[in-house]
Amino acid sequence: MKVSGFSFVRNAIELHYPVVESITSVLPLCDEFVIAVGNCEDGTRELIRSIKDPKIKIINTVWDPTLCVAGRIFAQQTDVALQHCNGDWAFYIQADEVVHERDLPVIEDQLRHHRDDRRVEGFLFNYLHFFGDYHHVQVSHNWYAHEIRLFRTGLGVQAWHDAQGFRRGGRKLRVAHSDASIYHYGWARPPRYLHRKGRAFAAAYAGPQAPTRTIDENAPYPYGRLWGLRRFRGSHPAVMTERVRTQDWSPYRTPPAHKHDRIGVQVLSFIENRIVGFRIGARRNFILLPDVARRQTALAWRERLSRHSDPSTSRRAPAERRSEALSRAGT
Numbered sequence: 001m002k003v004s005g006f007s008f009v010r011n012a013i014e015l016h017y018p019v020v021e022s023i024t025s026v027l028p029l030c031d032e033f034v035i036a037v038g039n040c041e042d043g044t045r046e047l048i049r050s051i052k053d054p055k056i057k058i059i060n061t062v063w064d065p066t067l068c069v070a071g072r073i074f075a076q077q078t079d080v081a082l083q084h085c086n087g088d089w090a091f092y093i094q095a096d097e098v099v100h101e102r103d104l105p106v107i108e109d110q111l112r113h114h115r116d117d118r119r120v121e122g123f124l125f126n127y128l129h130f131f132g133d134y135h136h137v138q139v140s141h142n143w144y145a146h147e148i149r150l151f152r153t154g155l156g157v158q159a160w161h162d163a164q165g166f167r168r169g170g171r172k173l174r175v176a177h178s179d180a181s182i183y184h185y186g187w188a189r190p191p192r193y194l195h196r197k198g199r200a201f202a203a204a205y206a207g208p209q210a211p212t213r214t215i216d217e218n219a220p221y222p223y224g225r226l227w228g229l230r231r232f233r234g235s236h237p238a239v240m241t242e243r244v245r246t247q248d249w250s251p252y253r254t255p256p257a258h259k260h261d262r263i264g265v266q267v268l269s270f271i272e273n274r275i276v277g278f279r280i281g282a283r284r285n286f287i288l289l290p291d292v293a294r295r296q297t298a299l300a301w302r303e304r305l306s307r308h309s310d311p312s313t314s315r316r317a318p319a320e321r322r323s324e325a326l327s328r329a330g331t
Helices: 019-029 044-049 072-083 101-113 191-206 238-245 263-276 298-308 318-329
Strands: 003-009 032-037 056-060 089-092 097-099 122-131 136-138 146-152 157-160 165-168 174-187 229-232
Touching (some): 044 056, 097 101, 101 174, 122 229, 146 165
Parallel strands (some): 003 032
Antiparallel strands (some): 157 165
């Protein structure tokens, strides 16, 4: 059983992507790692070569500006890397995603367990979305909780839309759960790099005719109200230790700037996280096989949150906080 890791990247240094940490986090599980490196201006290609692992295969690409509409360039670059994968399984990891080392044997066990079950076309991963810094995760309604990151090759699988997930001939993949998590650090970077990321994403989604977005990297970044966050009490992947240790910024509240700043979204998020334990009406880019993955229920969602974050530090009702304060006072 051969596993091919794959990804794509462009200007990782300029945009502060943890691409080295991303690649090295999954290398122990992979027999090869294919990465499509776009036309960079900052030494990203040399940075990846500095890992000096013979498993890594760099595919040099040039981004087609006509595909910079609705993020289609991301899917196209993902498919370029996928086409060079020679494994039985393909493990996708984006340049701002990292896998914890404790999950590697879990993933390997799942691969072996389902290797001969052809019903299982791929595996689903939990998502931890770090927001603002390395110490808080987003649990609001509009942040996706699961996505496919590992699937069988030879099925004609392609990246879907902007490469958030994958489909087979337009059909959703049938998946089991990997029991592992993806640590997503896309929103955990210094404010000036978030400004740069915003400009880069605007160019990738707005099309080649869109005006160039000017930014002041020293201006306050619009983090929004910082609602829907929970304090992260777990451990980060070992490869992220240095980045976490050297964090030299803190997020700050600004006027509403994101979907999760809306009152309606926060009310729905409270119901999901505190009462029902699952995402209401969430768009699923997968078909979860019921007889091989029954744990994706309310209890599984709550278990993931309790394992990786401390609910006691989340936003709570005043009455709940008062009750806790009286209890501590012995009243």
